[in-house]
Amino acid sequence: MHILIIGAAGMVGRKLVNALLRTGTVAGRPIRRLTLADIVAPETPDFDGEVEAVATDLAHDGAAAALIASRPDIIFHLAAIVSGEAEADFEKGYRVNLGGTHALFEAIRRAGLERPYRPRVVFTSSIAVFGEPLPAVIGDTQCLTPLTSYGTQKAIDELLLADYSRKGFFDGIGIRLPTISIRPGKPNKAASGFFSSILREPLVGEPAILPVSETVRHWFASPRAAVGFLLHAAELDTGSLGQLRTITMPGLCATVGDQIEALRRVAGDGATKLIRREPDETIAGIIAGWPKSFDASRAKTLGFRAETSFEEIIRVHIEDELENRAPERA
Amino acid sequence: MHILIIGAAGMVGRKLVNALLRTGTVAGRPIRRLTLADIVAPETPDFDGEVEAVATDLAHDGAAAALIASRPDIIFHLAAIVSGEAEADFEKGYRVNLGGTHALFEAIRRAGLERPYRPRVVFTSSIAVFGEPLPAVIGDTQCLTPLTSYGTQKAIDELLLADYSRKGFFDGIGIRLPTISIRPGKPNKAASGFFSSILREPLVGEPAILPVSETVRHWFASPRAAVGFLLHAAELDTGSLGQLRTITMPGLCATVGDQIEALRRVAGDGATKLIRREPDETIAGIIAGWPKSFDASRAKTLGFRAETSFEEIIRVHIEDELENRAPERA
Structure with missing residues (x-):
């Protein structure tokens, strides 16, 4: 099994890599190859199989196709311009969070035109797709009403993920992560810090x-829970998801x-x-x-677990x- | 006042042109100039003011910027690849219905970077943004769950319209049209024909x-009602719309x-x-x-009227x- 992680140098990406190395398998199949991509080359971990670290920008012409050329079986797409930066730099946010993600989905579709290819794509969305006015407890059928460019870009990515999956170009699943606490590292300037x-x-x-x-x-959920969501999303039977391919995590x-x-x-x-x-x-x-x-009933029924x-x-x-x-x- | 109609050669576009010529004003201001654009050059109507017909494809590089260079005050964007064709030709549907619309919005934003520009943009969306499972009567806060590529593209356009409007790049309003009946002309192969x-x-x-x-x-609504929605959307005070910039029409x-x-x-x-x-x-x-x-309560409160x-x-x-x-x- 070949696994590609885009955004592997980030906090959740690094923890995901470590978790994959620890288990050594996904859905019972051994991991033979890891491709770790980010805007700066991620650290290369100790690993018995094949491993490569790639510095790339999905939004650059041809970058997504180059990543997909080796036809990974599972693609974790965690890379994004964060909320504050996407709001401050409108062009950059759209270029990466919409353009980069759409380019990735297109590269997968085009690879499948040459010969059959239908990888699992695990995409991290955000509760930023929801904005006021909101009910006190948000259900699984809440309308997407983002109030930021970041939330808009994630909502659009969710729609693309659903349509590309419906057409059979890949087997996509999106997970809306809670705010991660306790983030390791230094204090930062994020409003949620x-x-x-x-x-x-x-x-x-x-x-x-x-x-x-x-x-x-x-x-809230812990970084460990977030990694657990990603691993479960990679192994889950997507047959029951229907058109609602993105799920609010518990x-x-x-x-x-x-x-x-x-x-x-x-x-x-x-x-x-x-x-x-x-x-x-x-x-x-x-x-x-x-x-x-x-009310994350849907995710809980599908076996996602948080603290x-x-x-x-x-x-x-x-x-x-x-x-x-x-x-x-x- | 300068009005640009993109999709002016279509059935609704032609009726909209005729209605504008009949009234001669929008929001009390006389129409001095009309630009009629479509994939084939629309017919040029008899008009005392300036009128031009343009054959263009918004999805082509530079096409949107060329249309916007004259800084129209009101832009009606009706152009789209229809549902059946967008489903059959995935690339064309995304290129025009997502790429073309995004290019238009970007051209307006970029024109505003040079010097202040904030036109009214009236965008026609579709009830195809909603797909099963659905309640018997769909309310104004129904989640967007398109089941077709066309519906997905329109839902994405709605999100872009809201975010570009929130940022002040233009003053956008989207209207989700009912199925138009009675369409004039010959029988066609659309499922709804x-x-x-x-x-x-x-x-x-x-x-x-x-x-x-x-x-x-x-x-359902008549073609005359559809034109009425467009004219009302062009004149409406958008101050009360908040982030929900697209409205299901009555x-x-x-x-x-x-x-x-x-x-x-x-x-x-x-x-x-x-x-x-x-x-x-x-x-x-x-x-x-x-x-x-x-339940189109919101539209009715805003003064939209149907049969x-x-x-x-x-x-x-x-x-x-x-x-x-x-x-x-x-």
């Missing part, structure tokens, strides 16, 4: 800033207060005292338009990122 | 074929039996006897997946297409 940093920093004794109220409610609906309370239970008052309240109206305004909770408490999400972070060293309790 | 021909042909003493059951239910929910009964009332038994039942399972199968009725009975639709056809000559009653 504090959802991770208010837990990640105190767990290692560092201070963190909370720019919104503790009553703010949102939808997650945990929690308030910032719930996050802090979970941190207190795992790491004590010393950790929660490291969170400094610095209200930021701009961030609060952005977050206010985001979805708060989903059910923020304590669990914190323990996943401690296991995966802190070498399982429990924080000292103050 | 009989919805017009079972009325049009008997009204002039010709036979017509009915390939489905009289219980088949669908959603129409008449009727069965084939309702159509035939209206024909009987207008033209007598002699007319209805000209309808020959020849069940066609292929056509019946296609029609079975189509929407049957809509309320099939007798009215038949009388519109007699007035507009048969020089108001009532058919002889048998």
Whole structure:
């Protein structure tokens, strides 16, 4: 089995590569070859089979066709310009998030015109396809009403994925990821950054800033859960999906207060005292338009699983990122 | 005021041109210039102002920019590869219905980068953006689940229209037209053709074929109503549209039996006897997946108006297409 991961240098991409190397199989078939692509060449992991790292931009002429020439069996397409950058740089967002994805789908279709080819395509979409006005709990048949260029591009990609799959050009499945928490690494300027940093920093004794109220409610899953979604999507029987090829993933609906309370239970008052309240109206305004909770029944019926408490999400972070060293309790 | 109509050689396009010439104004401003574009050059009407007919293909490099160079105030974009052809010729459908429309929107945005430009763009979408499973009556927040490439392309265009409008590149409004009945002209091979021909042909003493059951239910408006939607969309205050820039137009929910009964009332038994039942399972199968009725409350609140009975639709056809000559009653 040959697996192509586009966006392999990103946080979720690297974790996906590690998970694939750990299991060594997908749907019971051994992985013989890995192609890891990103805008910069991803690190090449230790691997018994064939492995190559490719620096490429899907939106460049011929780039997608070159990636597809070796006819991978499974294609994970995780690459995208993130929300804030797609909003700030309209042309770049459309060029990569719409143009690049459409070019990939076209390259697969054209490869199939030469001789039969129908790979599994696992595409990561986003809950940014939904924008206000929204119900308190968003169901599986909610209309796509993106309020950003990023959300618009992901919604369009979902429509393309469904049509190309319906026509039999590939076997596509899209997954709308919750906000990932706890993201490993350094604090960043994303509006959603504090959802991770208010837990990640105190767990290692560092201070963190909370720019919104503790009553703010949102939808979360761990990086480990996100990788689990991708692997399950690669193995799933797509026969039951019908035309609805993209599925909202399960997650945990929690308030910032719930996050802090979970941190207190795992790491004590010393950790929660490291969170400094610095209200930021701009961030609060952005977050206010985001979805708060989903009824992800469809995904659960299909076997997708996420965490059910923020304590669990914190323990996943401690296991995966802190070498399982429990924080000292103050 | 300068008006550009793309798709001006089509049935609705020609009627729109005639309506504009008749009124001479849009939103109280006199029409000084008309640009009529289509894949073949439209006929040039008698007009006191400036008028030009252009043969162009929006999907060709530079074609959209050339059309926009004169900075029309209102752009009606009606041009599309129709449903059956878009399904049969995948590449052509995407090239024109997605590529051409996106190129038009991009040309407008780029013109605005040089100096401020924000025209009204009136785009015709289709109820083909909706596919089974569907509720009996489709509301204004129904999720877009196209089951054809044509429906997918129109759904994508709707998303682009909303995002380009949100960013202020133009002032867009999309209208989802009902199935047009009674289409003037000759019988054609479209699956929906009989919805017009079972009325049009008997009204002039010709036979017509009915390939489905009289219980088949669908959603209709006359060509005159379609032109009325376009003119209203060009004049409407878009301030209240928010992010939902495309609106399902009002129409008449009727069965084939309702159509035939209206024909009987207008033209007598002699007319209805000209309808020959020849069940066609292929056509019946296609029609079975189509929407049957809509709650078009939003459009009605915004002032869009359609016919309320099939007798009215038949009388519109007699007035507009048969020089108001009532058919002889048998």
